[in-house]
Amino acid sequence: MDVFLTGLRAYFLTISAFLLTFWLPIVASAQPLQDIGQSIQKQQLDIKKEQETLQREKLQRELDNDFKQLAPRIKEPAIKSADGQCFVIETILFAGLSGLPKRALSDVTEIAQAFVGRCLHLAEMSDIVSQINQYFLDHGLVTTRAFLPEQSLKKGELLIRVIVGKVKAIESNTLTTRNLTWAFPVESDQLLSLRDIEQGLDQINRLGSNQSTIKLIPGDLPGQSVVQVNNIKNDRFYARLGVDGTSIQQGDDYRARADFFADDLIGINDQLIVNYNQSLAETTRSLSKGLGFDYSFPWHYSLFSISGNRFEYENIVNGSNQNFEVSGDNTVFSLAANHTLYRNRSIKLDVASSLTTKDINNFIEDTRIDVSSRRLSVFRVETKHKQYLWKDMTVFLNLSIDAGLDILGADDDGQSIYPDKAQFVKYGFLTSAYKPLYSDLLGVWGLGASAQYQHTGDILPSSEKLLVASSSQLTGYGPLNLTGNTGGWLRFDANSPYFYRSDTTGAVLSSRISLMKGWVPHNSLQPFNYGNATATELAFIAQGYGFSLELMIGKTIASSSSLIAEPDNPEFGLKLAYNTL
Incomplete structure (x- = not known):
């Protein structure tokens, strides 16, 4: 039996009291009470899985786009040998630094200044210029150059001339002036920084219909450059259709999904994503569906978004004398802003904030169940760090703080009799790393590691708990679902080289091996539903002609005695999708 459903004894007692008060004439046994409570908890957990899936997909799109512009640090040039006459340099002067x-x-x-007062050979003077030019490159000033003009060194003065690179214009073959203005944080006659150019490319290539690259064309004056943005523009409207079942032994686990994308609707590199999903199995007695949207637009180093989703479910629970209709809905609306504080060749640091309202309602025969229904307003602030390490390793680190606020109609803890808090504080940590591993014998493997941890001193509403073990994360967990106020998970992935690859059609075959462990500690805030569980998964992946197919087999290989025993038989799952782009 599902861990998440069986552990909340207090919850079931409250549900039972509710039913005995309002439905005593028609309730003849205790079994329907437990079934109703389990039905509500299961549906709320399914909604949480869907919302986390949407968040993971959104984060993955962001990481895929950002790491396209980041690159490993350039190796600094070696110092040339010091030969020839030596000159004592007492002063180093610069010309052309304005700007x-x-x-x-x-x-x-x-x-x-590190070279002042020394006797320098010509090679060492050239090294000063090399270090300065390396500094310009490291800080994105790719068209700014330092050089040594002809001069006399008899007076001990060394002159270094600098030509500051500036933007003459930003042009494009397919993008409008408005597209360029909203994306690029630089204008004509301003300092040309590759960081500004990369930021603009991030904002443009954020749209799936764009494939932009840049070319710097010399201008009329020394140091001037025309930024030529070459963009391959595909259809602005595209879709992704799919079906998945992450534990297909469970009859209600099949879901159909549809994502519709509309790019550059009003010419400011904006994007609208509309998503819909619905359960496919047992539709006569159980139905759940969700509809959501995400609209975003950039402005230079910032990205703003408005998003929302609504999930609904209906279940029929059999009673001794009659059947009960259990239903519910979950409505989420969010405003968010992301700003890039710092970026260089290999690092990007963002800070983001959001305000989210959540309206969660559960009903029995159209009567609202207050114990499991919540209205929340949650403010989040977070940092996102993306970086290349060494030659080819990418790292992502996210730190977040969420606080439940008593605004916008949220529940007030001062007037609540329930133990979970609407005014809570929780801290989050999420990280991932990926590195390709090259082998002449085994080919190129992709090794990945990721982890998430959440800590709080409060009893959280169900929607705010961390999901640490579920078939939506790894097929091997099967029917096991584990959430906690405080807890975490750790995952390792190994992506194999392609078994098959067609240069003409682009079709590829590969596999992935995954291992994941989730845990929730036992404490006064978590008297039930604690423990740890470890699962593994083997996935076979086929892609081509716009289709992608994943066939997965997995198994829970270890779990705490407080949880259900790991199943003897493996779990199977599949994901099938078609992208029209």
Whole structure:
């Protein structure tokens, strides 16, 4: 029996009291009470799975786009051998530094000062220029150059001339002036920084219909460049259709999904995503469906979004004398903003905030069940760090704080008799790393590791608990579902080289091996539904002609005695999708 459904004894006692008060004339046994409570908890858990799936897909799109622009740090040039005559340098002067940021002026001067008072060979003087130019490259000033003009060194003065690179214009073959203005945080006659150009490309390539690259064309004056944005523009309207069952032994686990994308609706690199999903099995007695949207638009180093979704369910629970209709809905609306605080060649650091309202309702025969219904307003602030390490390893780190607020009609803890808090505080940590592993014998394997942890000192509503073990994360967990106020999970993936690859059609075959462990500690806030569970999964993946197919087999290989025993038989799952783009 599902861990999430069987552990909340207090919940079932409250449900039972509710039913005995309002439905005593028609309730003849205790079994329907437990069935109704389990039905409500299961549907709320299914809704949580769907919402987390949407969040994971959104985060993955963001990471895929951002890591396209990031790259490993360039190796600094080696110092040339010091030969020939030596000149004592007492002063290093600069010409042409106007137009550089104050921080760059200070850093360049500091690089040069390290050589003052020394007897320098010509090779060492060239090394000063090389270090300065390397600094410009590391900070994205790719068209700014330092060089040594012809000069006399007899007076001990060394002159370094700098030509500051500036933008003459930003042009494109398919993008409008409005597209470019909203995406690129730089204008004509301003300092040309590759960081600004990369940010603009991020905002444009965020749309699936765009494939943009840049080319710097020399302008009329020294240091001037025209930023030419070459964009391959595909259909602005596209869709992804799919069916999946992450534990297909469960009869109600099949779901149909449809995502519709509309890019650049009003010409500002905006995007609208509309998604719909619905259960496919047992539709005569059980139905759940969800509809959502996500609209976002950029402005230079910021991205703003408005999103919402609504899930509904209906179940028929058999009673001794009659059947009960159990139903519910979950409505979420969110406003969010993301701003890039810092980026260089290999690092991007963002800060984000959001305000989300959640209206969760459960009903028995159209009568609202207050014990399991909530109205929440949640404010979140988070940081997102993306970085290339060493040559080819990518790392992502996310730190977040969520706080439940007593605003916008949210439940007030001061007037609530229930133990879970609407005004809560929780802390989150999410990280992932990926590295390709090259082998002449085994080919190229992709190794990945990811982890998430949540901590709180409050008893959280069900929607705010962390899901640490579920078939939506790994097929091997099967019917096991484990959530907690505090808890975490750790996952490892190994992606195999392609078994087959067609250069003409683009069709590929590969596999993935995964291992995951989730845990929830036992404490006063978590007297039930605690423990740990470990599962493994083997997936076979086929892609081509717009289709993608995953066939998965997995098994729970270890679990705490407080949880259900791991099943003897393996679990099977599938994901089938078609992308029209």
